[in-house]
Amino acid sequence: MSLLNQRLREVHHLLSRKELSVTELVDASFKRIAETEERIGAFLTLDEEGARNTARQLDEGSAEGAGLLYGLPVGIKDNIVTEGLRTTCASKFLANYNPIYDATVVTKLKEARTVTVGKLNMDEFAMGGSNENSAFHTTRNPWDTDRVPGGSSGGSAAAVAAGQVYFALGSDTGGSIRQPAAYCGVVGLKPTYGLVSRFGLVAFASSLDQIGPITKNVEDAAFALQAIAGHDERDSTSANVEIPDYAAALTGEVKGMRIGVPKEYLGKGIDPKVKERVLEALKTFESLGAVWEEISLPHTEYAVATYYLLASSEASSNLARFDGVRYGVRADNPENLLDLYRRSRSEGFGNEVKRRIMLGTYALSSGYYDAYYKKAQQVRTLIKRDFDQAFEKYDLIIGPTAPTTAFRIGEQVNDPLTMYLNDICTIPVSLAGVPAISIPCGLADGLPVGLQIIGKPFDEASVLRAAHAFESHTDHHKLRPAL
Amino acid sequence: MSISVKDVEHVANLARLALTEAEKEQFAGQLSAILKYAEKLNELNTDGIEPTSHVLPLYNVMREDEVKPSLPHAKVMANAPEEEDGQFKVPSVLE
Numbered sequence: 001m002s003l004l005n006q007r008l009r010e011v012h013h014l015l016s017r018k019e020l021s022v023t024e025l026v027d028a029s030f031k032r033i034a035e036t037e038e039r040i041g042a043f044l045t046l047d048e049e050g051a052r053n054t055a056r057q058l059d060e061g062s063a064e065g066a067g068l069l070y071g072l073p074v075g076i077k078d079n080i081v082t083e084g085l086r087t088t089c090a091s092k093f094l095a096n097y098n099p100i101y102d103a104t105v106v107t108k109l110k111e112a113r114t115v116t117v118g119k120l121n122m123d124e125f126a127m128g129g130s131n132e133n134s135a136f137h138t139t140r141n142p143w144d145t146d147r148v149p150g151g152s153s154g155g156s157a158a159a160v161a162a163g164q165v166y167f168a169l170g171s172d173t174g175g176s177i178r179q180p181a182a183y184c185g186v187v188g189l190k191p192t193y194g195l196v197s198r199f200g201l202v203a204f205a206s207s208l209d210q211i212g213p214i215t216k217n218v219e220d221a222a223f224a225l226q227a228i229a230g231h232d233e234r235d236s237t238s239a240n241v242e243i244p245d246y247a248a249a250l251t252g253e254v255k256g257m258r259i260g261v262p263k264e265y266l267g268k269g270i271d272p273k274v275k276e277r278v279l280e281a282l283k284t285f286e287s288l289g290a291v292w293e294e295i296s297l298p299h300t301e302y303a304v305a306t307y308y309l310l311a312s313s314e315a316s317s318n319l320a321r322f323d324g325v326r327y328g329v330r331a332d333n334p335e336n337l338l339d340l341y342r343r344s345r346s347e348g349f350g351n352e353v354k355r356r357i358m359l360g361t362y363a364l365s366s367g368y369y370d371a372y373y374k375k376a377q378q379v380r381t382l383i384k385r386d387f388d389q390a391f392e393k394y395d396l397i398i399g400p401t402a403p404t405t406a407f408r409i410g411e412q413v414n415d416p417l418t419m420y421l422n423d424i425c426t427i428p429v430s431l432a433g434v435p436a437i438s439i440p441c442g443l444a445d446g447l448p449v450g451l452q453i454i455g456k457p458f459d460e461a462s463v464l465r466a467a468h469a470f471e472s473h474t475d476h477h478k479l480r481p482a483l
Numbered sequence: 484m485s486i487s488v489k490d491v492e493h494v495a496n497l498a499r500l501a502l503t504e505a506e507k508e509q510f511a512g513q514l515s516a517i518l519k520y521a522e523k524l525n526e527l528n529t530d531g532i533e534p535t536s537h538v539l540p541l542y543n544v545m546r547e548d549e550v551k552p553s554l555p556h557a558k559v560m561a562n563a564p565e566e567e568d569g570q571f572k573v574p575s576v577l578e
Contacts, residue, residue: 358498
């Protein structure tokens with residue numbers, strides 16, 4: 001078995017005693033990338049030289065006091081800035097952008113002494129659910145290379161599923177960590193809004209964006225979250241809460257836990273085979289002593305419309321910074337400043353980004369603000385109340401991560417609305433700001449199905465505990481694509 | 484809500500985008516469809532419901548007014564498409 005598929009504690013044991021060098025582990029990562037990358041295309045930028053230098057420095061230094069992430073090869077989604085390492089957001093606009101500082105999560109991973117292998121593909125500016133909106137290439141699903149890996153963190157999920165990196169960071173605005181994790185048969189955790197600093201995450205929709213890990217199993221997710229969570233004075237929306245010991249929550253014990261299963265997540269539009277896997281997973285929880293009941297989150301059907309109005313509005317404002325003045329694309333021979341803005345933006349942005357900027361600008365424009373933007377913010381309140389009320393009675397909410405398994409490349413590309421509906425089970429969770437994990441719960445027609453476990457605000461510990469208990473009693477997470 | 488090409492041109496101007504004729508046609512159709520779908524929200528009575536702008540109970544996060552190191556000037560200019568004398572250069576704004 002590849003070193004990158006071995007359990008973290010085993011790898012750590014070898015690394016910390018110097019029975020295995022970081023260089024050997026990084027070699028294994030680049031060897032696997034060489035074998036698979038032509039078929040998968042998970043990366044936008046590889047940093048072999050930088051990774052090998054870091055590995056050598058770690059090998060020359062002491063492993064004393066090494067944390068669990070010491071020496072692990074990791075991949076970073078390309079909307080998280082890395083000093084001196086090209087960061088494009090998969091946009092032509094930033095094709096040559098070289099960040100001058102590290103995102104806080106990158107600094108934290110460096111402090112944990114991980115090794116950054118490269119930057120991972122995504123939908124342009126994180127807008128999309130298939131990776132087809134990358135301006136550079138479409139990443140392929142390791143389970144079936146004719147299918148999408150999901151998105152927007154599709155490169156992150158595909159790289160972990162293909163065993164190219166030990167784990168990866170992604171970002172989630174409406175499902176962009178959880179949905180690709182589900183499609184690629186790996187674990188993806190979206191923390192509570194505010195748990196992880198967004199300093200250095202290129203902003204898409206600021207009231208929703210959150211960084212989280214994509215890993216092969218729940219234990220790794222707990223370790224990775226431990227490393228990146230916490231208040232950051234550079235992000236005024238990061239929450240000042242105490243960070244618990246997440247690994248300590250992995251007791252395998254879910255006896256007496258109360259689980260609500262929203263009927264809206266298993267109704268219309270959900271593939272019957274996906275539903276079957278979810279119901280089987282609920283039986284597993286039942287056998288472990290948890291109790292589940294059907295509940296209703298009555299405003300679920302309004303979530304997608306609410307999300308697209310709010311996220312696009314915020315995006316239209318956030319992406320105003322791409323003006324061709326300080327970095328990025330600048331149009332040739334502008335007639336005047338206005339022409340410079342217009343043409344630089346039009347040359348640099350792809351179709352979906354323009355569409356969302358247009359939608360958001362419209363929703364915020366004079367005469368339509370109350371009807372669209374404010375209305376959507378009010379409906380967001382109702383959606384959040386659904387969750388607040390459910391969590392008065394239940395510890396967790398469980399359902400599918402996505403209504404179907406991975407679709408074929410090109411299948412939905414001309415139909416934005418259908419594409420948006422793939423996020424029906426993840427978007428309400430993002431709007432409520434609560435934490436959720438997607439874990440593998442079996443296959444449907446040979447493709448992975450994701451189980452979504454949703455928790456109370458800042459109760460990642462319970463989410464991880466339940467996910468880990470499920471994993472400990474099933475083998476779904478051990479399935480790997482035949483590449 | 485139906486979005487005309489003229490509406491698209493107005494919004495594109497606000498958003499500082501220069502769209503081709505084909506893009507204008509395409510966005511008119513697609514934005515109409517998306518906004519029609521969004522009208523679903525009107526099924527809900529939201530009278531008296533507070534809008535949620537974000538979910539954290541945070542207001543006016545303050546910090547001490549202390550001088551801290553900033554990014555070095557040369558670094559900040561490193562990605563500039565055009566610069567002169569350590570400043571970002573743009574076309575003249577005034578005639």
